[in-house]
Amino acid sequence: MARVVVDVMLKPEILDPQGQAVQRALPRLGFDGISDVRQGKRFELEVDGPVDDAALARIHELAETFLANTVIENFTVKVEEAVEPAVGAEK
Amino acid sequence: MTARIGVVTFPGSLDDRDTQRAIRLAGAEPVALWHKDKDLKQVDAVVLPGGFSYGDYLRAGAISRFSPVMETLIDQAKAGLPVLGICNGFQVLTEAHLLPGAMLGNDHLHFICRDQKLRVENTETAWTLDYEAGQEIHIPLKNMDGRYVADSYTLDQLEAEGRVVFRYVDFNPNGSLRDIAGITNAAGNVVGLMPHPEHAVESLIGTGRTDGLPFFTSILKKLVAAS
Known part of the structure; x- marks a missing residue:
């Protein structure tokens, strides 16, 4: 098993009021020096079998057609890690 | 024989029955369509109603757009079937790329519900024949994700081709670019808007207007003229 991570972000030119609301709250919470916040989505896909070029191509298609709306969003696909079941983990 | 107008029910649709009622009041026959059913039952037009299909999960309309009924609907809309998307229905139409642009959360981050003033800027579409150009109307608006966005090129193209069908007047309730409340495709058979015409069809309730x-007499007139 391997984990593939798809990160989806609004395109830079699209207004992100949620990110702005987070950014505006920061000084009040004592976190200074952060001039901008953009909020996005992260999808963690647990993939059966090898993550070869064919599997990545399918995931790219999945991200492009469904996870992201490319009219307003950009996305990245990356293979994160091999996920081994923890020792002693129950089935 | 009168026109038969389908209304799709998705899991989470709210205004499907109100829409059926509006169709009936206009003198056409409403036909219930089910999201899992590819069969459009040979209707003459389809309305995608308001609501929160699939809980707006992922993005509003993003999951509904892949439902079986939409497979047929997308093909037929491209072939000329009149389709109206109201609120969530508009979101489904942009997600399905039957209409350009996309819908995002209101810029003020709150749900909004109000009687909204609109200007009708295109009276050539299948759904707006019975309005006068420039007519100002009041119909209810209620949404969370009503902010219409598209890139500048697309917006300029929509303006140049007269495809901005409705614009918010006096108050922009959600941060929609260029005050856009509703648009049409190039052929004029597919129209989407955020406000709810089906909630303003009887003088007794709602806005009192x-x-x-x-909307519903327009499509009836269009279909009767075609038959």
Whole structure:
């Protein structure tokens, strides 16, 4: 098993009021020096079998057609890690 | 024989019954369509109603757009079937790329519900024949994700081709670019808007006006003229 991570972000030119609301709250919470916040989505896909070029191509298609709306969003696909079941983990 | 107008029910649709009622009041026959059913039952037009299909999960309309009924609907809309998307229905149409641009959360981050003033800027579409160009109407608006966005090129193209069908007047309730409340495709058979004409069809309730009724009389007139 391997984990593939798809990160989806609004395109830079699209207004992100949620990110702005987070950014505006920061000084009040004592976190200074952060001039901008953009909020996005992260999808963690647990993939059966090898993550070869064919599997990545399918995931790219999945991200492009469904996870992201490319009219307003950009996305990245990356293979994160091999996920081994923890020792002693129950089935 | 009168026109038969389908209304799709998705899991989470709210205004499907109101829409059926509006169709009936206009003199056409409403036909219930089910999201899992590819069969459009040979209807003459389809309305995608308001609501929160699939809980707006992922993005509003993003999951509904892949439902079986949409497979057929997308093909037929491209072939000329009149389709109206109201609120969530508009979101489904942009997600399905039958209409350009996309819908995002209101810029003020709150749900909004109000009687909204609109200007009708295109009276050539299948759904707006019975309005006068420039007519100002009041119909209810209620949404969370009503902010219409598209890139500048697309917006300029929509303006140049007269495809901005409705614009918010006096108050922009959600941060929609260029005050856009509703648009049409190039052929004029597919129209989407955020406000709810089906909630303004009887003088007894709602705004006390029937400013939404011409949507449904327009399509009836269009279909009767074609038959």
